[in-house]
Amino acid sequence: SQQGEEDPQALSIQEGENATMNCSYKTSINNLQWYRQNSGRGLVHLILIRSNEREKHSGRLRVTLDTSKKSSSLLITASRAADTASYFCATDIMDSNYQLIWGAGTKLIIKP
Amino acid sequence: NAGVTQTPKFQVLKTGQSMTLQCAQDMNHNSMYWYRQDPGMGLRLIYYSASEGTTDKGEVPNGYNVSRLNKREFSLRLESAAPSQTSVYFCASSEGDSRYGYTFGSGTRLTVV
Numbered sequence: 173s174q175q176g177e178e179d180p181q182a183l184s185i186q187e188g189e190n191a192t193m194n195c196s197y198k199t200s201i202n203n204l205q206w207y208r209q210n211s212g213r214g215l216v217h218l219i220l221i222r223s224n225e226r227e228k229h230s231g232r233l234r235v236t237l238d239t240s241k242k243s244s245s246l247l248i249t250a251s252r253a254a255d256t257a258s259y260f261c262a263t264d265i266m267d268s269n270y271q272l273i274w275g276a277g278t279k280l281i282i283k284p
Numbered sequence: 285n286a287g288v289t290q291t292p293k294f295q296v297l298k299t300g301q302s303m304t305l306q307c308a309q310d311m312n313h314n315s316m317y318w319y320r321q322d323p324g325m326g327l328r329l330i331y332y333s334a335s336e337g338t339t340d341k342g343e344v345p346n347g348y349n350v351s352r353l354n355k356r357e358f359s360l361r362l363e364s365a366a367p368s369q370t371s372v373y374f375c376a377s378s379e380g381d382s383r384y385g386y387t388f389g390s391g392t393r394l395t396v397v
Binding site for chain 2: 220
């Protein structure tokens with residue numbers, strides 16, 4: 173089964189609301205990364221959080237990491253229509269230097 | 285900056301045909317990757333190149349070959365295409381190993397009929 177699993181699979185909210193997506197994983201990691209993919213486009217790197225970090229911010233994005241629960245969350249505050257996309261977490265598991273393990277993604281729809 | 289450039293963007297092949305997907309990056313990154321993305325699944329690594337002159341198999345290498353032509357270019361070849369290889373293919377690059385974020389190309393949508 174997949175290392176990283178996002179929850180929920182799909183999320184639809186009103187513009188201006190906050191969106192929270194979660195990622196769970198199974199084995200110890202070096203870091204966890206979040207990416208965004210707009211429809212028909214490539215993935216864009218958002219944030220990388222290392223295993224010794226608990227929280228990281230970038231603009232309207234906030235990522236938390238709880239290694240005891242093997243989970244991470246991505247919070248997008250004050251959502252905009254342009255945030256409509258799929259969001260993926262990818263885990264860098266220990267002893268696998270070049271192989272990120274990807275979840276199936278959360279599809280986020282922001283309604284105007 | 286162009287970042288990672290993939291060609292072609294779309295391709296339709298008949299079963300048994302061959303083709304090469306091209307990828308080039310202009311960020312002086314050491315590592316390059318080929319992934320496939322299928323509906324409802326996460327990205328799956330086909331092959332990667334940790335540095336110029338090296339290539340290694342990923343999770344799903346069967347039916348594919350790669351060439352790291354130089355530091356900039358990393359190509360993916362399908363020798364005899366099969367319908368199971370219908371997918372969207374992404375090339376990515378990074379400064380080094382998976383401790384670094386990846387930069388992705390815009391993808392190649394391949395259909396094998």
